[in-house]
Amino acid sequence: MTLPTEQYSCIHRVCVCVQSCHATKPGMLNVHLVPHTHDDVGWLKTVDQYYYGDRNDIQHAGVQYILDSVVDQLLKNQDRRFIYVEMAFFYRWWKSQSSSVQQTVKQLVNEGRLEFVNGGWCMSDEAATHYSAVIDQMTIGLRFLNETFGAFGRPRVTWHIDPFGHAREHASMFAQMGFDGFFFGRLDYQDRARRMRNKEQELLWRASDSLTPPMADLFTGILPNGYNPPEGFCWDQLCSDPPIRDDPDLEDYNVDDVVGCFLVIANSQSTVYKTNHIIMTMGSDFQYENANLWYKNLDKLIHYVNARQANGNKVNVLYSTPSCYLQELHRANLTWPLKTDDFFPYADDAHDFWTGYFTSRPALKRYERISNSNLYLVVQLPGKGPFGEGESQTMKKAMAVAQHHDAVSGTEKQHVANDYARKLANGWQHCRVLQASQYIVLPNRIQTFLHRFLRIYCENLNVSVCPLTESSKKFSVNVYNPLARPVTWPVRLPVNGTAYSVSDASGKAVDCQVSMCASSFAVNELVFQVQAPPLGYTTYTVALIQDGPPPAPAQQRAPPVIQNKFLQVTFDPETGLISIELPNDVLLKRPRYNASAGNNVESRQPSGAYIFRPNSSTPFIISRTAKTEIIKTSVVQEVRQWFAPWVSQVVRLYADSRALELEWTVGPVPIDDSLGKEVITRLDTSIKTSEYFYTDSNGREVLQRKKDFWPTWNLKQSEPIAGNYYPINSRAYIKDDVDQLTVVTDRSQGGGSIQNGSLEIMLHHRLLHYDFRGVGEPLNEISGIFPDGLVVRGRLLLTLDPLPTAADMHRPLAEGMVLQPLLTFTAGDLKPNTQLEFSGLLAALPPAVHLLTLSQWDEDSVLxxxxHQYQSSESKVSSQAVTKLFSTLEVLGVAELNLSANQWKDEMKRFDWTPEKGTGHQCCVS
Known part of the structure; x- marks a missing residue:
């Protein structure tokens, strides 16, 4: 399949060819004008407000009018082109059109005059998103295009013009989805300057060290003006640039001036790119609401510039699209510089590092993550049609919207963040309806999941609230495990009794303990460990034995110690510092940075939702003393620590666990001193790291990092803290030749290794100044529940393991943190003959294999x-190929799709690109 110059739609092996790209001229500088609009799926206004054009007092933007106007203008001149990106908007608009308009749009798509690029539900963030959620949101958008427009609607280029840094895993996913190229607008200012000098703004990105080239190779282009038009050439209704006045009999005739200025810009741009083709983005945020303004002036620009060719001018201007431009670059048959690392962190000036959004709005980031886990479970249950208003579709679309680069990133206005959370909450409610009546798809039969009796969901267990467990003398706990391997999971339930019995599905007694609840919302807490089968559920029965006062936690002056057969953890009773003992020691501290208010000598840049800029490189210790309580039971040992009224943590060590759990609570962050604050947790160790550390890319492959170093150029570091922060989506670690310390997170956060042997993670920040990146308000979250400032609670898992076994530890931990078991509850006795346990697999999948998706595709099939979730060099055991997957099934045939499930893999034809010799840099896990 050759696209886009000749697009083919193949039906029953009969191919129809449509010329879609304008001819270019050899020997000339061909300028590809790409009309486009960038439509944020929420930012300053909510998704609905942007679509309808509501609240124009905040920002003038109405997406429905953009699409109306563009379609009208494309019909007036067959030379015109337009690209569209965000299916969250287009799908909504498409549903409201008449059949005649839909047929017209299909014709525009078939002729290549309207081209879809990217094609996901949104343009996702690349730092704070988990790869599974990115795949889901791309799938829902691309599937809609496939089913609506067929092969003509299938995007060949991905278009991430606005995200604030670019992840290697995104490029890998896009390559596996069949895209030919990747274009973006933002990269570090030092990197851009070097690439412009060396004509390396177009490159081949080798986005995986595990997949055989070219499986994860993706041609990548850096756009010249971000995603805006060249200066002086914006003709939207909100622009102030003068139109082309081409009547010589009227005043202010300016054709010669406009053409002359354009030729200077085009020729200058050509000096920093490699071929005789350059691209210009003609549009910007929410433009083309009155498309006539743009197209009338673009028509004139093309006409008058090309007219100069008769006088020997060597510039040819044409309407184009990213895929048409990419076709010409491919035809040039050149070699391209190779890149193997990523594009984090991103800075647009010396003191302006966009690393604060790695942590911004931590509560929303957590809500998005657990919503992803909930959706993962729900789609394993059959739903209605893929684009009907089935209950699961509400959650799918809410999660897809949440992946937007101004959603989970935390860079939106507060009322928009509230709307994202509202959409997710609405999705949860629809899912609960679905879970109350649906079935789980299992091999050879369908098994009732929820036993046909009422189940209660306790969605506030993170703050120890569950009315059913607090009031019932007997209840059952159903644990559903969506993973394809068995899991052991700690259950903590708020109760009012002091002694309980717990039995598993076979009636066997389970060790459990009751202690005083660390939260103020409940009196006691019942703790026990559950074991859930792969892709199935099990049931535990809980019965009250005794009421009475809870055991009081001990306050110790001697150094508290908690330990099991894997770890020994010592606490300083005065300072609260934690020491984890192995050949290497670990000290855990809870300091903070004071945020810059924009009054530094070097720069006026303050910290904000986007930008992280502490006013000192030395963090402040929140408290040098800590109140400490210790509780030891046969199930769990925990130490509760209070460093200040607004900072506390509970350190837990379960009996058979290799991981130490840190449950942190931060907030309301005090601002009485008029200073914003950025709260971190820091682990100082004796591990000899030589300034290297490791972070994951969107929860999948791991990349090697080094302090004050970038593999592709000589970095001049101007912000020693913020300039060394990277996104941590699920895990980060430091190691030497002996030990590895791994931290697994429960949401996306930012962090780095500022000192040798140290690893720090930002947990929460509250800021009092706007960072001048467009959102127009400080990141100072309050609500009716938290009028004095947001309180956030989260979990970290720490493992300190000797090499090489550490490599096989952190992936299962991270996988279990991302996709947690679902707990549901039933009061009283269960109905007779209730099946208490079930697994959808005859045997668990091998440790290296992850069940990424199991969902109903249509009435007769599942997706x-x-x-294989291990990198090629990660583990001596788990990185090996898995040659036998099904122990009880004989596989007779497989039809494989691409990653986004919108094309058969054997029909997926991608451009071949040749890298320059001697380029590329080792960046990855070793």
């Missing part, structure tokens, strides 16, 4: 995605 199954399996992935």
């Amino acid at each position: 199954l995605r399996l992935e």
Whole structure:
């Protein structure tokens, strides 16, 4: 399949060819004008407000009018082109059109005059998103295009013009989805300057060290003006640039001036790119609401510039699209510089590092993550049609919207953040309706999941609230495990009794303990460990034995110690510092940075939702003393610590666990001193790291980092803290030749290794100044529940393991943190003959294989995605190929799709690109 110059739609092996790209001229500088609009799926206004054009007092933007106007203008001149990106908007608009308009749009798509690029539900963030959620949001958008427009609607180029840094895993996913190229607008200012000098703004990105080239190779282009038009050439209704006045009999005739200025810009741009083709983005945020303004002036620009060719001018201007431009670059048959690392962190000036958004709005980031886990479970249950208003579709679309680069990133206005959370909450409610009546798809039969009796969901267990467990003398706990391997999971339930019995599905007694609840919302807490089968559920029965006062926690002056057969953890009773003992020691501290208010000598840049800029490189210790309580039971040992009224943590060590759990609570962050604050947790160790550390890319492959270093150029570091922060989506670690310390997070956060042997993670920040990146308000979250400032609670898992076994530890931990078991509750006795346990698999999948997707595709089929989740050099055992997957099934045939499930893999034809010799840099896990 050759696209886009000749697009083919193949039906029953009969191919129809449509010329879609304008001819270019050899020997000339061909300028590809790409009319486009960038439509944020929420930012300053909510998604609905942007679509309808509501609240124009905040920002003038109405997406429905953009699409109306563009379609009208494309019909007036067959030379015109337009690209569109965000299916969250287009799908909504498409549903409201008449059949005649839909047929007209299909014709525009078939002729290549309207081209879809990217094609996901949104343009996702690349730092704070988990790869599974990115795949889901791309799938829902691309599937809509496939089913609506067929092969003509299938995007060949991905278009991430606005995200604030670019992840290697995104490029890998896009390559596996069949895209030919990737274009973006933002990269570090030092990197851009070097690439402009060396004509390396177009490159081949080798986005995986595990997949055989060219499986994860993706041609990548850096756009010249971000995603805006050249200066002086914006003709939207909100622009102030003068139109082309081409009547010589009227005043202010300016054709010669406009053409002359354009030729200077085009020729200058050509000096920093490699071929005789350059691209210009003609549009910007929410433009083309009155498309006539743009197209009338673009028509004139093309006409008058090309007219100069008769006088020997060597510039040819044409309407184009990213895929048409990419076709010409491919035809040039050149070699391209190779890149193997990523594009984080991103800075647009010396003191302006966009690393604060890695942590911004931590509560929303957590809500998005657990919503992803909930959706993962729900789609394993059959739903209604893929684009009907089935209950699961509400959650799918809410989660897809949440992946937007101004959603989970935390860079939106507060009322928009509230709307994202509202959409997710609405999705949860629809899912609960679905879970109350649906079935789980299992091999050879369908098994009732929820036993046909009422189940209660306790969605506030993170703050120890569950009315059913607090009031019932007997209840059952159903634990559903969506993973394809068995899991052991700690259950903590708020109760009012002091002694309980717990039995598993076979009636066997389970060790459990009751202690005083660390939260103020409940009196006691019942703790026990559950074991859930792969892709199935099990049931535990809980019965009250005794009421009475809870055991009081001990306050110790001697150094508290908690330990099991894997770890020994010592606490300083005065300072609260934690020491984890192995050949290497670990000290855990809870300091903070004071945020810059924009009054520094070097720069006026303050910290904000986007920008992280502490006013000192030395963090402040929140408290040098800590109140400490210790509780030891046969199930769990925990130490509760209070460093200040607004900072506390509970350190837990379960009996058979290799991981130490840190449950942190931060907030309301005090601002009485008029200073914003950025709260971190820091682990100082004796591990000899030589300034290297490791972070994951969107929860999948791991990349090696080094302090004050970038593999592709000589970095001049101007911000020693913020300039060394990277996104941590699920895990980060430091190691030497002996030990590895791994931290697994429960949401996306930012962090780095500022000192040798140290690893720090930002947990929460509250800021009092706007960072001048467009959102127009400080990141100072309050609500009716938290009028004095947001309180956030989260979990970190720490493992300190000797090498090489550490490599096999952190992936299962991270996988279990991302996709947690679902707990549901039933008061009283269960109905007779209730099946208490079930597994959807005859045997668990091998440790290296992850069940990425199991969901209903249509009435007769399911979509199954399996992935090998270890990198090639990560583990001596788990990185090996898995040659036998099904122990009880004989596989007779497999039809494989691409990653986004919108094309058969054997029909997926991608451009071949040749890298320059001697380029590329080692960046990855070793």
